[in-house]
Amino acid sequence: MSTIAAFYGGKSILITGATGFLGKVLMEKLFRTSPDLKVIYILVRPKAGQTLQQGVFQILDSKLFEKVKEVCPNVHEKIRAIYADLNQNDFAISKEDMQELLSCTNIIFHCAATVRFDDTLRHAVQLNVTATRQLLLMASQMPKLEAFIHISTAYSNCNLKHIDEVIYPCPVEPKKIIDSLEWLDDAIIDEITPKLIRDWPNIYTYTKALGEMVVQQESRNLNIAIIRPSIVGATWQEPFPGWVDNINGPNGIIIATGKGFLRAIKATPMAVADVIPVDTVVNLMLAVGWYTAVHRPKSTLVYHITSGNMNPCNWHKMGVQVLATFEKIPFERPFRRPNANFTSNSFTSQYWNAVSHRAPAIIYDCYLRLTGRKPRMTKLMNRLLRTVSMLEYFINRSWEWSTYNTEMLMSELSPEDQRVFNFDVRQLNWLEYIENYVLGVKKYLLKEDMAGIPKAKQRLKRLRNIHYLFNTALFLIAWRLLIARSQMARNVWFFIVSFCYKFLSYFRASSTLKV
Ligand SMILES: CCCCCCCCCCCCCCCCCCCCCCCCCC(=O)SCCNC(=O)CCNC(=O)[C@H](O)C(C)(C)COP(=O)(O)OP(=O)(O)OC[C@H]1O[C@@H](n2cnc3c(N)ncnc32)[C@H](O)[C@@H]1OP(=O)(O)O
Ligand SMILES: NC(=O)C1=CN([C@@H]2O[C@H](COP(=O)(O)OP(=O)(O)OC[C@H]3O[C@@H](n4cnc5c(N)ncnc54)[C@H](OP(=O)(O)O)[C@@H]3O)[C@@H](O)[C@H]2O)C=CC1
Structure with a gap:
């Protein structure tokens, strides 16, 4: 019997961001390996035209939860969705719900965040920093709390080249930023943002770094750990390979390439493509939850979950394998034939953008106009190129992340736990993983049927x-x-x-x- 799985039995677990990519895979694994857990509280913000219960059923109805329904038939009774908006004071949680959370919660996994690179500083600070502080405050009032696991990102210190498993200080105190955002108006905030974020590439990574500092400062006597995943990709093995559900990170690029919209990209081919499967991240999260609660390390431990130092793959290899998969399993109704030209030169990149992206879009829009339809390709292409330009920072650099804590934890696990909660990325076969990834994007994101492949070819x-x-x-x-x-x-x-x-x-x- 797995020690970690047994540990979560009978526990009340609070998850923020449970409706997101990572949160769903975390819930799935928890229910599948510890069906005897007591309850999972999920903080869900209200959605127009949907009750909380409908939201829960929508999550459980997805293919991701098929196996869970077999091992834990009463799964819907074990999810307790609570109305909450992390942008509001006290998260707008009702008094009764708050009372229940405070008195019952054993473990917290804090996944909620805004992951948009271009969010406003005000909103990103509210969600990634202030909400984290508020949740820590709540946690300090929970008598049964055993561990608080905060999900950050491996890129929170991407202004450094070598990153250790420590919390780095930020140039400005988070509290000062939170306080000043209260009285500064939006125009001034926009003006000072570039000066504040300095050598961070975007507001997201900057506010995640501030979030970590808040965790350090507000940790009081709580058992806290921070997990820093790199680029989280589709599932590797569990519950089945290739599951994805949003267009963030590489997913949107795979779609744009497979549909023939994106045919060239400013990328350094030999730079490390530090993608990490989402199920690997979740396995580490559960192992860290157990270790933090049971072994109670004296200080807040940071765990890197990255692939680059243990089993590196570069963007060239990834691009080649993605294209090879498109040959076998093409996406339906492509705009052009998929291709991937990598260039690290700005001039060549501008050339490709003009010839390979903008010109075909303009020609297609002329065709749409001539046939009496509304032109849309140029607009779509401009948005895509804007998105790609925001990702460029991450595909033209390599980082070194030390993984001492993650390796230490691996050695602490029993052979059974190492198997059930496997986060050893050395076992990953990239070619197989990428093929399943592309297939997953086709099936679960684009909802395309395999029967359409001959027509697509x-x-x-x-x-x-x-x-x-x-x-x-x-x-x-x-x-x-x-x-x-x-x-x-x-x-x-x-x-x-x-x-x-x-x-x-x-x-x-x-x-x-x-x-
Ligand atoms: C393995 C295979 C490799 C690929 C191989 C491919 C084949 C070979 C080719 C080359 C391969 C090599 C390159 C691989 C690159 C991988 C890069 C990964 C880097 C990730 C680094 C992450 C580091 C940090 C990780 C973290 O720690 S956290 C997670 C990171 N966070 C994000 O990834 C959010 C980003 N996004 C936004 O920040 C917002 O999306 C925003 C962009 C502002 C737009 O925002 P806006 O325009 O306002 O509106 P949207 O509604 O959002 O989108 C508007 C429109 O853009 C579209 N679109 C949104 N997104 C994406 C996206 N990605 N990719 C494509 N399209 C996208 C959406 O379809 C919509 O199209 P439309 O509706 O117009 O038709
Ligand atoms: N994906 C990646 O590549 C990486 C992610 N991470 C980190 O992992 C964590 C999870 O990321 P991921 O699952 O990909 O992100 P998603 O965008 O898929 O999920 C974000 C979650 O946060 C919730 N949320 C956002 N705003 C609020 C709010 N105001 N109140 C309540 N809930 C809110 C969302 O709810 P709703 O469904 O209502 O929008 C959603 O459940 C984040 O902390 C991120 O920084 C780290 C490294 C890489």
Whole structure:
């Protein structure tokens, strides 16, 4: 029997961000491995036109929870959804709910965050910093609390090259920022934001760093641990390979590439693609929850869950495998044939953007206009290129994350726990993982049926022929214009034609002689 699974039996667990990508996989694993847990409280913000119960059923109805329903048939009774908005004071939780949470919670997993790179500083600080502080305050009033697990990101200190499993101080105290945001107006905040975030690439990573500082400052006598995953990708093994449910990180890029919208990207091909499967992250989270509660380390431990130092894969290898998978399993109705040109040069990248992205979009929009439809491709392309430009920082650099604590924890687990809660990324076969990842994007994000593959392949063939035809026509037109204008081009042309003519005559003469 797994010690970790047994530990969660009978426990009341509070999860923030349970409706998100990581939160859902965490709940699934908890129910599957510890079906005898007492209850999972989830803090859910109200959604228009949906009751809390409907929200819970919607999550449980997804394919992700199919196995859970077998091992834990009364799973819906064990989820207690609580109305909460982490942007509000006291999270807008009712008095009765708050009382129950305070008196019953044993373990907290704090996953909720805004992960948008371009969020406003006010909103990002509210969610990633102030809400964390408020949750810690709540935690300090929970008599039965055994562990508080805070989910940060491996990129919270991405302004450094080598990152240790420690909490780094931020240049400005989180409290000072929280206080000043209360009286500064939005225009001034926008103006000072670049000065505040300094060498952090975006507001998201900056506020996650502030969040960690808050955890350190407000930890009081709580048992706290911080987990820092790198780029969280589709499931590797559990409950089945390839599960994804949002377009963040690489997912949107895979879609845009598979549909033929994105054909070139400013990326350093040899830079490490530090993707980590979501089930690996969840396994570590559960192991850390157990270790923090049972072993009660004296200080707040930070755990890196990254792939680069143990089993590195670079963007080139990833791109090649993604394209190879598109050959076998193409996406339906592609705009162009999938391709991936990597360039680390800004000039070449501008060139590709003009030729490979903007020009086809403009041509397609002209076609839509001519056929009486509303043009939309240029707008879509501009948004895609804006998104890609925001991700560029992460695909043109490599980082080194030390993993002493994560390795220490691995060695603390029994062989059974190492198997059930496997977070040893050295066992990951990248080629297999990427293939399943692309397949997962097709099935679970795009909701495409495998029966459509032959048709998609046919369309790709047609697109290839159009591509060749278009290029040949373009070349002939360009050449014709050149000949009309330049004597030199005409001379070259006559030289080539006469050379071909002579070659053919010689070939004909020699074959007649042989006969
Ligand atoms: C394995 C395979 C490899 C691929 C191989 C491919 C084949 C080979 C090709 C090359 C391969 C190599 C390259 C691989 C790159 C991987 C990079 C990963 C870096 C991740 C670093 C993460 C580090 C930190 C990790 C963390 O710690 S946390 C998680 C990170 N957080 C995020 O990833 C949020 C980002 N997003 C936003 O910040 C907002 O999305 C916002 C962008 C502001 C827009 O915002 P806005 O325009 O206002 O509106 P939206 O509604 O959001 O979107 C508006 C429109 O953009 C679309 N769109 C949103 N997103 C994405 C997205 N990603 N990709 C594509 N499209 C997207 C959406 O479809 C919508 O299209 P439309 O509706 O117009 O048709
Ligand atoms: N995905 C990744 O690549 C990585 C993620 N992380 C970290 O992992 C954690 C989870 O990320 P992920 O699951 O990908 O993110 P998602 O965006 O999928 O989920 C975010 C969750 O936070 C909830 N949330 C947002 N705002 C509020 C609010 N005001 N009140 C209550 N809940 C709110 C969302 O609820 P709702 O459903 O209502 O929107 C959702 O459940 C985050 O802390 C993130 O920083 C770290 C490294 C990489």
